[in-house]
Amino acid sequence: MSRAGRVALLAGGVGAARLLRGLAALVRPTDLTVVVNTADDDVFHGLHVSPDVDTILYTLAGLSDPGRGWGIRDDSFRAIEALARYRGDTWFRLGDRDLATHLFRTEELRAGRLLSEVTADQARALGVKVRVLPMSDGRVRTIIETAQGRLSFQEYLVRERAKPVVKSIRYEGIRTAEPAPGVLAAIEQADIVVIAPSNPFVSIAPILGLTGVRAAVRRTSAPVVAVSPLIGGRPVKGPADRMMRALGMKPSPLPLAELYKDLLDGLVIDRADRSHVPALEGRGLRVTTTNTLMNTPVRSTAVAREVLSLADAARTPLAS
Numbered sequence: 001m002s003r004a005g006r007v008a009l010l011a012g013g014v015g016a017a018r019l020l021r022g023l024a025a026l027v028r029p030t031d032l033t034v035v036v037n038t039a040d041d042d043v044f045h046g047l048h049v050s051p052d053v054d055t056i057l058y059t060l061a062g063l064s065d066p067g068r069g070w071g072i073r074d075d076s077f078r079a080i081e082a083l084a085r086y087r088g089d090t091w092f093r094l095g096d097r098d099l100a101t102h103l104f105r106t107e108e109l110r111a112g113r114l115l116s117e118v119t120a121d122q123a124r125a126l127g128v129k130v131r132v133l134p135m136s137d138g139r140v141r142t143i144i145e146t147a148q149g150r151l152s153f154q155e156y157l158v159r160e161r162a163k164p165v166v167k168s169i170r171y172e173g174i175r176t177a178e179p180a181p182g183v184l185a186a187i188e189q190a191d192i193v194v195i196a197p198s199n200p201f202v203s204i205a206p207i208l209g210l211t212g213v214r215a216a217v218r219r220t221s222a223p224v225v226a227v228s229p230l231i232g233g234r235p236v237k238g239p240a241d242r243m244m245r246a247l248g249m250k251p252s253p254l255p256l257a258e259l260y261k262d263l264l265d266g267l268v269i270d271r272a273d274r275s276h277v278p279a280l281e282g283r284g285l286r287v288t289t290t291n292t293l294m295n296t297p298v299r300s301t302a303v304a305r306e307v308l309s310l311a312d313a314a315r316t317p318l319a320s
Helices: 013-026 051-060 078-086 096-110 115-126 153-159 183-188 200-209 213-219 240-246 253-259 271-282 297-313
Strands: 007-011 032-036 042-044 047-049 131-134 141-146 149-152 166-172 192-195 224-227 266-270 286-290
Touching: 007 013, 007 200, 013 032, 013 051, 013 297, 032 051, 032 183, 042 153, 047 096, 051 115, 051 131, 078 096, 096 115, 115 131, 131 183, 141 153, 141 200, 149 153, 166 200, 166 240, 183 213, 192 297, 200 213, 200 240, 200 253, 224 297, 253 266, 253 271, 266 271, 266 297, 271 286, 286 297
Parallel strands: 007 032, 007 192, 032 131, 192 224, 224 266, 266 286
Antiparallel strands: 042 047, 141 149, 141 166
């Protein structure tokens, strides 16, 4: 195990889960905290679904489906297929074993428990030692304003397959929602803060938008390192590049550095984007280039090692 100390990872989606897989191989579980986006939570078939929380928990428990990037490996879909006989509106598919998670969560939340409490119970039941914190116990929802109208994030991503042109993105409830217990402390007490290779608009922005979170990341004396979700200007999965273009940005690590400009000490980018290194370094960032495609556990660990090495280097001020 690495002597990195306490690591706080801001996370959402498949890219985050793959990096986490590597960090978990290098950092002691008791030293690793994951703050997970919940702004894409929604209710389907009467059940509260927390896609990013579940992806993180399933990954840490060794249950995740590596092909789909969501759900449980080798799950079946008989219940959702049977439900389709009664209603055709089953575009958001839930696996049979995955249903148990949502049934448990929904029942506990209806009984008055907090999402952070329920998530902790899930982690214990799955044997997950890493601390997994939903970003908030309050309701925050990512809303995508498109040329076709207002869509929830899951409607945009799953039902519409991210095809509508994005006009703007907003986060309903962000002004009143508070960080979940432990979130600010995890950032303030971390020896390294890592921003995962997640979509900056719909996975990381909601976390940073909660009261006090961005200020805590900005204020920390710990090095803050991000991993770019782009390889040659394109994400491995998801619509980050399309969102960048729609919002007037050229897909590259440069807009990412701008979005996180008051936070970062270092940035890990793919070798395919190495032409941007001079411009990134000109912004005062330490930059590491590597193969960031984490399609195997070995690659995940290799990228995580680069993250920890960059964070260690960032403890020494850059020469003027």
